[in-house]
Amino acid sequence: MTATRQSANPVTQRLRASSPKSVICQEEAAKVMAVEIVGTVHITSPVYVESVSGSRITDVDGKEYIDLTMGFGPHVLGHRPAAVEKALADQITRGWHWGIHNPLQHRLGEMLVEAAPCGEQVVFCNTGTEATMYAIRAARSFTGKSVVAVFDGSYHGVHDYALLEAERSSDRHSPVPRRRGAGIPSEILETVTMLPYNDEAAFDLIRANADRLAVVLVEPVQSSNPRTDVGPWLRRLGEVCREAGVLLMVDEVITGFRLAYGGGQEYFDVRADLATYGKALGGGMPIGAVAGRADVMSVFNAGNGRARPIFSGGTFSGNPLTMAAGIAALTQMRDTPDLYPRLNALGDRLAEGINRHARRHGMPVTMMNAGSMFHLRFAEGQIRSSRDITNRYVEAEHIFYQHLQERGVLVPGIHLAFVSATHTEADVDAVIEAATASLDSLRNDGMI
Secondary structure (H helix, E strand, O other), X not given: OOHHHHHXXXXXXXXXXXXXXXXXXXXXXXXXXXXXXXXXXXXOOOOOEEEEEEOEEEEOOOOEEEEOOHHHOOOOXXXXXXXXHHHHHHHHOOOOOOOOOOOHHHHHHHHHHHHOOOOOEEEXXXXXXXXXXXXXXXXXXXXXXXXXXXXOOOOOOOOOOOOEEEOOOOOOOOOOEEEOOOOOOHHHHHHEEEEOOOOOHHHHHHHHOOOOEEEEEEOOOEOOEOOOOOHHHHHHHHHHHXXXXXXXXXXXXXXXXXXXXXXXXXXXXXXXXXXXXXHHHHOOOOOEEEEEOHHHHHHHOHHHOOOOOOOOOOOOOOOHHHXXXXXXXXXXXXXXXXXXXXXXXXXXHHHHHHHHHHHHOOOOEEEEEEOOEEEEEEOOOOOOOHHHOOOOOHHHHHHHHHHHHHOOEEOOOOOEEEOOOOOOHHHHHHHHHHHHXXXXXXXXXXXX
């Protein structure tokens, strides 16, 4: 859908008319910023945040929304949980960046090792992108092999080895990778193998490439395809990797501390060699981490006599503010027994409410969810992988989220949504009502 058609749409016009301060912010930002933060945050009708609390966002125009963004996933406990806010306030009186070690680092590290099923040692960094980049480098050093395998529909950050997608015309059982955007050397394609997600054909490809594969990267739940029926397939993937002598890296940047305290590995009972973390681990502050077997993690330590130590670094890695926030957040998650059952029940309630309405009216819409994370998909028939998602309803999808925004529910950018511990059943029911009314508006306009 073009920008011109979007701006001419009546709901777009109403949203912009009701948000003059946000529109001004957008216009001013466009003068100096090539892109604001990242493109996935883009909202057709701009929203600039003034304040947040619990499950709510208030924008600069004073409009309040039920927020399903939750910082793109970190806020399992909601916006501004009291324990995290206090930890940050206490720490900031002591300083917020030193560059030298602080005693909070090993405390958060111990908590991550305790939570991560594969965790024996930990390395901190600043983003999920850094974490997956380091994990790949560690796997290559440890195994002496150079090729990595990723799955069709996966997302592992924005470094070159992660920014690949499948050629849509390639065999879905043997996908061919292509670069996602410009600026990525073509040589990258020689060091990456793409596998079909949720497909046993992946196992034969791993066996066939075992002599050159260092590591297989997998999201326990793909953010583009959230589902909970993949447990048996994930466990078999782990078995095949072990039999083939290939490391398995589970990317828990989104699922870690969200599906369960032990993340997707605990939820699906998966054995991995390495795992990467971000988002919820930092209590809302920037963080990334690699956790894994001690022998694999030893490649990070250049002083241990290994023949192939790797280089890692980062001025803000282990930042005391992030460490303090992470300790406070993980402590509350760990010590709240009903947190994850309640989150998952809220997620199921939201998905079923929307799906029931879509089924009743024959709409080509499915709210996919894995516990408290969601992705509403406009598609006909069964969705097994991201290959089943087409662009047929892309215009309807854009307008749907504008209708939702007008009804006081915010889901920007990539349309991956989350609920938190501060969302109530009343919030979820309000989201269901807004979503079903928005779908009805699309149907009445002949868009679905």
